[in-house]
Each structure stands twice: as C-alpha cells, then as structure tokens.
Amino acid sequence: MHELARxxxxxxxxxxxxxxxxxAAVGVSTTEAAVLGHLLHDGPQSPSVVAARAGFSPAAATSLLDRLEQADLVSRRAHPRDRRRLLVELTPRGRAAITSIFSMFSDDLRHALEHADPRLVADPELREAVTELISAMAAALRTRAGDASGVTRAVTEAVAGSATADAGSVEASGGADAP
Structure with missing residues (x-):
C-alpha cells in the first residue's frame, strides 16, 4: 500500500x-485555469457557483472573474430565465484556450496508456477497473480535503505526540545532550 501511496x-x-x-501558457493562475475547466465541462455557471468551486469568497471570486473577463476568457451575461442573476461563460478565446489544454491532457494520457502495460490497452475490463480505482482515490482525497478541521486535529495530535515522545526520549537518555 505504501508503494501505491508513493x-x-x-x-x-x-x-x-x-x-x-x-x-502559464494561457497567462492565468492554476485556480483561474480550473475555473475555465469547470466552465468547459459544466457549462455556464453563476458567480456564486464559480466562487464555491474555487473555494473563494464572493468578493475574491468577483476579482478572479474580473481578471478572466479582462483577458477575454470569460464573459458575464444575464441569466436567460432570471434577469437579476448572472451567468459566467467562456468566450470563444477562453473556449479555444481551455479546449486546447484539455486536448493536450487527453493526448498525454493516451500516450501514457500506449506505453504502459499492454494489458491495459488490450483489456477494456482491466482499463475500467483502473479507471474505477482512480475515481475512488479521487473521491477519498476529496472527502479528506473536505474535512479541514479533522485533518488539522489529526496533524496537531501527531505533532504533539511527537513532541511528547521526543521529550520522553531525551529524559530517558539522560538529558538534552543525547544524540
């Protein structure tokens, strides 16, 4: 399991x-690129959905959207059914940029698959099992990332336990000069 984790x-x-x-190729931050990717795959979104997906406050998301709009990568328009709301969508330039990136990503994964174990290319069931494993790992990582307080508590306890163990080790060895 440790080798898999590594x-x-x-x-x-x-x-x-x-x-x-x-x-960097598009001239944006990784967070801004992720927003472009969400818009590509999920379609137009409200600014509040963009903010939530990016993990930003509404004010920070507004600044991010201002930058993307100034770069002609997204536009904001009135919602078709509720003129009081806005939708953020890719501009043609934004769609071309993020589609190009996703196309390269797909090509790179295809290249990796072609150079991996030949069974992955030949056996669609094995490929599906690997795909399901990757999906399950992503879900587990998202779940852990969503528990920020639990992660903080666990790390704090581990660090505190380490400090206690170190102090006990120094006392048992006869003082601070121990190796």
Missing part, C-alpha cells in the same frame, strides 16, 4: 507541475 503522490506532484505549465 506513486499516487508522484502523480499528484507531476499534476501540480503540469497544471502550472498549462495555466
């Missing part, structure tokens, strides 16, 4: 680097 961590680190490179 390899998934390796994937996450590579993904972070990949996301930074792709976002």
């Amino acid at each position: 390899r998934v961590r390796e994937l996450i680190v590579a993904t972070d680097s990949y996301r930074r490179t792709m976002a």
Whole structure:
C-alpha cells in the first residue's frame, strides 16, 4: 500500500507541475485555469457557483472573474430565465484556450496508456477497473480535503505526540545532550 501511496503522490506532484505549465501558457493562475475547466465541462455557471468551486469568497471570486473577463476568457451575461442573476461563460478565446489544454491532457494520457502495460490497452475490463480505482482515490482525497478541521486535529495530535515522545526520549537518555 505504501508503494501505491508513493506513486499516487508522484502523480499528484507531476499534476501540480503540469497544471502550472498549462495555466502559464494561457497567462492565468492554476485556480483561474480550473475555473475555465469547470466552465468547459459544466457549462455556464453563476458567480456564486464559480466562487464555491474555487473555494473563494464572493468578493475574491468577483476579482478572479474580473481578471478572466479582462483577458477575454470569460464573459458575464444575464441569466436567460432570471434577469437579476448572472451567468459566467467562456468566450470563444477562453473556449479555444481551455479546449486546447484539455486536448493536450487527453493526448498525454493516451500516450501514457500506449506505453504502459499492454494489458491495459488490450483489456477494456482491466482499463475500467483502473479507471474505477482512480475515481475512488479521487473521491477519498476529496472527502479528506473536505474535512479541514479533522485533518488539522489529526496533524496537531501527531505533532504533539511527537513532541511528547521526543521529550520522553531525551529524559530517558539522560538529558538534552543525547544524540
């Protein structure tokens, strides 16, 4: 299990680097690129949905949307059924940019699959099992990320336990000069 965790961590680190490179190519932050991706895959969204997906306050999301609108990547328009509300949508330039990034991403994954274990290419059931595993791992990571207070509590307890163990180790070895 530790080897799997190490390899998934390796994937996450590579993904972070990949996301930074792709976002920089468009001239946006990774968060802004993620917003463009949400709009591509989920369609036009209200500013409040954009804020929630980005984990931003409404004021911070307004600033983000202002930057994306100034870069001609998104536009805000009146909601078709409720003129008091707004929808954020990709502009043609924004759609071209994020579609290009997603196309490269798909190509890179296809290339990785072609160079992986041949059974993954030949066996659709095995490929489906791997896909389900990735989906389950993503869900588990999202669940943990959604429990910020639980994570903070667990880390705080581990650090406190480590400090207590270190203090006990120093006392047992005869003082602060112990190796």
